[in-house]
Amino acid sequence: QVQLQESGPGLVKPSETLSLTCTVSGGSISSYYWSWIRQPPGKGLEWIGYIHYSGSTNYSPSLKSRVTISGDKSKNQVSLELSSVTAADTAVYYCARRSGGFFDYWGQGTLVTVSS
Amino acid sequence: DIQMTQSPSSLSASVGDRVTITCRASQSISNYLNWYQQKPGKAPKLLIYAASSLQSGVPSRFSGSGSGTDFTLTISSLQPEDFATFYCQQSYSTPITFGQGTRLEIK
Numbered sequence: 001q002v003q004l005q006e007s008g009p010g011l012v013k014p015s016e017t018l019s020l021t022c023t024v025s026g027g028s029i030s031s032y033y034w035s036w037i038r039q040p041p042g043k044g045l046e047w048i049g050y051i052h053y054s055g056s057t058n059y060s061p062s063l064k065s066r067v068t069i070s071g072d073k074s075k076n077q078v079s080l081e082l083s084s085v086t087a088a089d090t091a092v093y094y095c096a097r098r099s100g101g102f103f104d105y106w107g108q109g110t111l112v113t114v115s116s
Numbered sequence: 117d118i119q120m121t122q123s124p125s126s127l128s129a130s131v132g133d134r135v136t137i138t139c140r141a142s143q144s145i146s147n148y149l150n151w152y153q154q155k156p157g158k159a160p161k162l163l164i165y166a167a168s169s170l171q172s173g174v175p176s177r178f179s180g181s182g183s184g185t186d187f188t189l190t191i192s193s194l195q196p197e198d199f200a201t202f203y204c205q206q207s208y209s210t211p212i213t214f215g216q217g218t219r220l221e222i223k
């Protein structure tokens with residue numbers, strides 16, 4: 001059974017960089033696409049981007065200038081960095097496995113609050 | 117970007133009711149349409165992929181249909197555990213986009 005677990009600071013100051021890690025167990029990141037998706041409190045889902053096991057990435061145009069997604073095969077982890085954050089970046093951040101276009105496995109999500 | 121519009125945004129229904137939620141894409145997406153259920157405080161759960169394929173382990177009362185721009189999710193007989201928010205998602209092209217959600221409440 002594939003499991004995903006997000007981790008990282010729950011509070012980030014404005015203008016700083018948000019950094020999260022997704023640890024995958026029960027399967028290897030050396031296959032499939034691995035995505036980050038976020039959900040502001042009380043709102044809908046927003047796709048941030050994904051990384052393919054080959055290392056290729058694809059980002060949402062609205063966040064592309066501030067986002068980096070990377071993978072560490074040795075640790076079976078996928079990471080997200082979002083720079084120059086503002087209060088609008090406050091959200092629950094999910095990592096998810098993308099298979100054939102749909103997201104079949106999700107982490108439980110981690111709330112990141114941007115505040116001074 | 118492909119815009120996904122769900123209707124209604126919310127609805128109230130009773131246990132045993134048949135419920136249909138609609139999702140419309142701003143351009144044709146063939147059958148690249150997926151449905152998720154999200155309960156409060158939980159991650160979304162995949163219900164239907166490729167417009168009409170039932171994800172393993174999902175009860176058969178859930179079904180999906182449609183192609184092109186218009187899609188529906190149907191719950192044939194609502195159960196107490198089905199009350200949640202439902203999202204559609206297109207995987208035809210990036211950026212991947214979701215509908216705004218449909219909140220299903222108990223009447």
